[in-house]
Amino acid sequence: MIRFRKSTLAAVSMFAVMAMPAWAQAKTSIEWWYANGGRIEEGIQKIIADFNKSQDDYEVVGIRKGNYEETFAAMIAAYRVGKHPTIIQSSERTFLTMIDSNAIVPVSELMTKYDYSIDWDNFVKPVADYYLEGDRPAAMPFNSSTAIFWYNADHFKAAGFDAPGETWDEVEKQLYAIKDQGVAKCGMVLDSDFYWSLIEGYASINDYPFGTKGNGFEGLDTEYVYNKTPVVKQVERLKRWIDDGIIQLAGQGLSPKQLYTSGTCSTIVTSTAAHAEVETNAKFDWSATYMPHETDVSPRNSNIGGAALWVLKGKSEAESAAAAAFLNHVAKPETQAYWAEWTGYVPVTNAAYEKMKSDGFFEKHPTREIAILQLTRGEPTVNSRGFRFGNSNQSSAILVEELQAVWTGKKTPQEALDSAVARGNQVLRQYEALNGGN
Amino acid sequence: MAATDLGMVEEGRSRSSFPARRGAVRKWLAPSESGLKRAHFRGAGLAAALISPQLIILLFFFFVPSWKALSLAFVQIDPFGGKAMFVGMQNFIELFTSETYRYSAWLTFWFTLAQNVLTLVIAGALAFATDHVIRGRYGYRTVILLPYAIAPVVSGTIWAFLFNPSVGPIATWLQSMGYPWDPNLRTTDAVILITLASVWKHVCYDYIFLTAAMLAVPQSLREAAAIDGARPWRRFATVSVPLIMPTVFYLFIMNFVYGLFETFGIIDSVTRGGPAGSTTTLVYKVYQDGFVNLNLGSSAAQSIVLMVLAILFTVLQFRAIERKVNYEV
Incomplete structure (x- = not known):
C-alpha cells in the first residue's frame, strides 16, 4: 500500500512539473533545509547568496527548520507526502539511516551525472571516509567538527597552571584546584551534546570499542559494548565531578556555552564550531587545546561531528541539476575556506586547508587548527574511525536518559550503562530486522 | 454540541422504553436525561444534513x-x-513491559491530578477575592488573565x-533559604517545576469561568444568607459553591484534558x-519517541493507548460525576 502511494505521488509530482508553464522553468528554485543558527546561519545564507548571484539558472532557498533532530523529523514528514527539499543537511549520526532510507541520491553519482568533477580524494580523510558508502561518497561533507577542550586561561593562571594537562588525571587535579582556590564557581560546564564528545569521543580517542563489528562498519548485527570498557570509569569520573560541584549542568533556559563564555565555569568540552560564539562573546583570555586522554594510552583521532549535505530523490531533472550546481559551489576551495574561517568548522578539503595555511590564518588563530589536527592524529583504528549504528538518534537519547539517572543518583554508572546498552541493542535489533534484508 | 444533543435525545428515548429493571453498572452508565431538550427531528434527512459539517470535521481531524x-x-x-x-x-x-513507560503513566496520573486540583483551588480563591477587591479591580483581572x-x-x-x-x-x-534547589539533578524539583508552570499557565482559564459563574449566583440568595448572619466565607461555601458546581465540573474535565495533552509546550521548554x-x-x-527518535510504531501504539485512556476517562467522568451535579439551577 505504501509503495503504491509513493509511486502515485511521484507520478503526480512529475506531472505537475511537466504541466508547469515554460516561464516558470526560466529559473529553477530548490530548497535547502539546514539546522544551524546564529553566526553559523549567517555564513550559510552568505554561501547561498553568493551562489544565487553567480549564475542565472538556479536559485537556492535556505530554510532553517530547527536543530538537527527537528530538521530531520521535518524532512521525513515532508518526504512522506512528497514535499521534501532537494538538499538536506543531516548530522553525522544519521548516516546509516540515510543510506538505508532509499530516499537519497549519492552525491558522487549526482555530480558525475551532471558532469561536475569533484576531486573526492582532496577531501580531508577522516571526514570523507565517514561519508563513504562502499568507496563512493554518499553525502557531501559540509560542516564538520570535532570536540575540543576549551579553557579560561585567566582561571588556569590564577590557580597556578600554564595550561590544562594532557590526561584526564592531570585535568582532574587542576579543576579541583581551581574550585578549591575559589578561582571559579565551577571547573567545567557540561554541554548538551556531551554524549557525543565525552562518551563517544572518549572511546574514539582512547581506542576503546563502542560496539562490536567494528563499531557497526562490518554489519547490522552489531551490538553496543561500551558498558564493558573504561567508558564506565569515565562516567564515574563525571559523576564524581558533578557531586563535588566541579561540573555544572546548565539545564533549560540557559545555553551551556553561556556559562563558559561568561567566565562562570573554567572549561567546556564542545565542538570547534563554538569558535563562532566564543570569539564574539568571551571577554577573557580564552583558549582551547586537545581533548584529554587516559594516562596509559597513546591518543588517536577523535570522532567527527557536524553534518553533511544530502540530495533527496523524487526531484525533477532541473532540480537535481540545480542541486549539483550548488554542491559544486559548496565544494570550491574559496567557499570552504570562507566557511571554515567564518564558523570554526574544520576545512573539509585539503585545498581549503592549504589555502588557509598559506593565508596565515592559523598563525593568527591557533585554536582554529586544533580540531583538524586532532581529527587527523595517528592512524585511525577500528575503534576510532567512526560509528555506524542504525537509528543512532534513538540510542543516543537512551544513553543520555540513562546517564541523567546517574547524575540524579538513581543508578550507579555500571547499572546505567548496562541498561543503556541493553536498550540500545534493542534499537539495533529493530533496525536490523527492518533493514537487514537489503 | 448540536449533534451530541440530538444523538442523546434519540438514545434517551429508546432507553426509556426499556423496562426500568437493569443491571447496576448499566444503569450507572446510562445517560442522564435531566436537562435535555425534548425536541427532535422526525425525518433523518435534515438531521443528517445539519450534522454533516460536524461529522466531516470529525472525519478529517479524528477518524482519519x-x-x-x-x-x-x-x-x-x-x-x-x-x-x-x-x-x-x-x-x-x-510498551507495557517497559519500566520507563510505566513510570511515565504513573507520573502523568499524579501530575494531572495535582495540576487539576491546584488550578481549581487557586483560581477559586482568586475568583472569590475578585468581589472583595475594590480598588484596582480592572488591573487585578488583567494581571490574572495575562499568562x-x-x-x-x-x-x-x-x-x-x-x-x-x-x-x-x-x-x-x-x-539562600537553605533549599538545595536544582531541577537538573533532583527529579522532585523538576516535577514540582513543571507542575507549577502548568498551573500558572492555566489558572486564568479557570478564573474566567469561575468569576462568571460566581457573578451568576443570584444576589438575593447571598443577601438572604447575609441577613441570616453568614460570614463571607460561609456564604461562599454554602450558597455559591453548590451553585457553581456545574462550572467546577466542566473545569475539572477541561483541566484534565489540559494536563494530559496541552502541557507539552511547557514541558518541552x-x-x-x-x-x-x-x-x-x-x-x-x-512526541519524543515519534518525532525525535523516529520510532513511529511505538509512538503510534502510545497514542492509541492515550486515546483509549482519554475516551475511558471522559465517559467515566460524565457518567459518574454528572449525577452529583445539579444542572437545573
Whole structure:
C-alpha cells in the first residue's frame, strides 16, 4: 500500500512539473533545509547568496527548520507526502539511516551525472571516509567538527597552571584546584551534546570499542559494548565531578556555552564550531587545546561531528541539476575556506586547508587548527574511525536518559550503562530486522 | 454540541422504553436525561444534513488520524515509509513491559491530578477575592488573565530561566533559604517545576469561568444568607459553591484534558522531559519517541493507548460525576 502511494505521488509530482508553464522553468528554485543558527546561519545564507548571484539558472532557498533532530523529523514528514527539499543537511549520526532510507541520491553519482568533477580524494580523510558508502561518497561533507577542550586561561593562571594537562588525571587535579582556590564557581560546564564528545569521543580517542563489528562498519548485527570498557570509569569520573560541584549542568533556559563564555565555569568540552560564539562573546583570555586522554594510552583521532549535505530523490531533472550546481559551489576551495574561517568548522578539503595555511590564518588563530589536527592524529583504528549504528538518534537519547539517572543518583554508572546498552541493542535489533534484508 | 444533543435525545428515548429493571453498572452508565431538550427531528434527512459539517470535521481531524495511528501501531516502519513489517502486538507488549513507560503513566496520573486540583483551588480563591477587591479591580483581572496570552514556549523558557539553578533569581533565593534547589539533578524539583508552570499557565482559564459563574449566583440568595448572619466565607461555601458546581465540573474535565495533552509546550521548554525522563508525561513521550527518535510504531501504539485512556476517562467522568451535579439551577 505504501509503495503504491509513493509511486502515485511521484507520478503526480512529475506531472505537475511537466504541466508547469515554460516561464516558470526560466529559473529553477530548490530548497535547502539546514539546522544551524546564529553566526553559523549567517555564513550559510552568505554561501547561498553568493551562489544565487553567480549564475542565472538556479536559485537556492535556505530554510532553517530547527536543530538537527527537528530538521530531520521535518524532512521525513515532508518526504512522506512528497514535499521534501532537494538538499538536506543531516548530522553525522544519521548516516546509516540515510543510506538505508532509499530516499537519497549519492552525491558522487549526482555530480558525475551532471558532469561536475569533484576531486573526492582532496577531501580531508577522516571526514570523507565517514561519508563513504562502499568507496563512493554518499553525502557531501559540509560542516564538520570535532570536540575540543576549551579553557579560561585567566582561571588556569590564577590557580597556578600554564595550561590544562594532557590526561584526564592531570585535568582532574587542576579543576579541583581551581574550585578549591575559589578561582571559579565551577571547573567545567557540561554541554548538551556531551554524549557525543565525552562518551563517544572518549572511546574514539582512547581506542576503546563502542560496539562490536567494528563499531557497526562490518554489519547490522552489531551490538553496543561500551558498558564493558573504561567508558564506565569515565562516567564515574563525571559523576564524581558533578557531586563535588566541579561540573555544572546548565539545564533549560540557559545555553551551556553561556556559562563558559561568561567566565562562570573554567572549561567546556564542545565542538570547534563554538569558535563562532566564543570569539564574539568571551571577554577573557580564552583558549582551547586537545581533548584529554587516559594516562596509559597513546591518543588517536577523535570522532567527527557536524553534518553533511544530502540530495533527496523524487526531484525533477532541473532540480537535481540545480542541486549539483550548488554542491559544486559548496565544494570550491574559496567557499570552504570562507566557511571554515567564518564558523570554526574544520576545512573539509585539503585545498581549503592549504589555502588557509598559506593565508596565515592559523598563525593568527591557533585554536582554529586544533580540531583538524586532532581529527587527523595517528592512524585511525577500528575503534576510532567512526560509528555506524542504525537509528543512532534513538540510542543516543537512551544513553543520555540513562546517564541523567546517574547524575540524579538513581543508578550507579555500571547499572546505567548496562541498561543503556541493553536498550540500545534493542534499537539495533529493530533496525536490523527492518533493514537487514537489503 | 448540536449533534451530541440530538444523538442523546434519540438514545434517551429508546432507553426509556426499556423496562426500568437493569443491571447496576448499566444503569450507572446510562445517560442522564435531566436537562435535555425534548425536541427532535422526525425525518433523518435534515438531521443528517445539519450534522454533516460536524461529522466531516470529525472525519478529517479524528477518524482519519486515528485510523493512521491504528495502522502504524502494529508495524515496525522505517521513518521514510519505504519499509514496513507487521509485528502484531509487539509494540504494545514492549510498551507495557517497559519500566520507563510505566513510570511515565504513573507520573502523568499524579501530575494531572495535582495540576487539576491546584488550578481549581487557586483560581477559586482568586475568583472569590475578585468581589472583595475594590480598588484596582480592572488591573487585578488583567494581571490574572495575562499568562493565558503568552505562548507556552515563551512562558516555559521564562520559568526555566527563573528557576535555573546557576543563574535563576528564584533558584538563587531558594538556595539562600537553605533549599538545595536544582531541577537538573533532583527529579522532585523538576516535577514540582513543571507542575507549577502548568498551573500558572492555566489558572486564568479557570478564573474566567469561575468569576462568571460566581457573578451568576443570584444576589438575593447571598443577601438572604447575609441577613441570616453568614460570614463571607460561609456564604461562599454554602450558597455559591453548590451553585457553581456545574462550572467546577466542566473545569475539572477541561483541566484534565489540559494536563494530559496541552502541557507539552511547557514541558518541552522547561525540562525537556528530564532529568532521566522524570518529567516525561505520556504525551511528551509520544512526541519524543515519534518525532525525535523516529520510532513511529511505538509512538503510534502510545497514542492509541492515550486515546483509549482519554475516551475511558471522559465517559467515566460524565457518567459518574454528572449525577452529583445539579444542572437545573
